[in-house]
């Protein structure tokens with residue numbers, strides 16, 4: 426029985442230990458990638474995020490089939506906005522901001538349609554959903570406690586956006602002692618250059634924040650690992 430398996434990654438191979446690794450899918454909420462959502466309302470090109478849906482779906486299917494831990498996050502706030510920092514509310518000087526009515530309900534407010542996860546990647550019963558008020562998934566959440574209770578030491582991180590919530594979460598995870606593997610085809614940004622640089626920053630300097638690979642490499646490694654169980 427194999428407990429860990431090497432897979433191709435940058436800056437060097439990643440040793441995946443499936444029983445101690447969780448898949449963390451960041452903020453695949455309707456308001457970000459769906460046509461007609463808040464992201465598009467702001468003038469963003471949602472196709473840059475939509476290209477991540479199929480790879481995430483295939484990865485999620487393989488991860489679930491292997492019986493491994495999956496967690497999802499959602500960025501958003503309490504309906505009374507008590508957890509919304511005033512600076513986050515006003516930054517950007519946008520006419521429509523967090524808490525206001527948007528195309529899919531109140532923007533980034535828990536319980537609203539746009540805040541929910543897209544149907545293609547919808548959580549299954551038993552998969553924790555972390556509601557986070559910040560960009561990082563560890564800030565003001567119980568994510569670290571949940572991972573510790575499950576003896577998780579590594580994270581495969583996917584979702585949106587690469588340079589904001591994915592990068593912030595990977596940095597927070599790094600400081601808490603987790604190894605992070607970020608999958609380039611499963612992460613996206615409205616700005617392709619930020620996506621590319623966001624990944625570069627993670628794998629720079631010998632993997633200062635972690636590793637970068639693809640869904641195909643992880644799916645292959647999972648299949649190889651499962652054949653040894």
Ligand code: C5J
Pocket residue numbers: 451452500585586587589590591
């Ligand atoms: C995320 C954002 N999820 N860009 N949010 O990255 O504001």
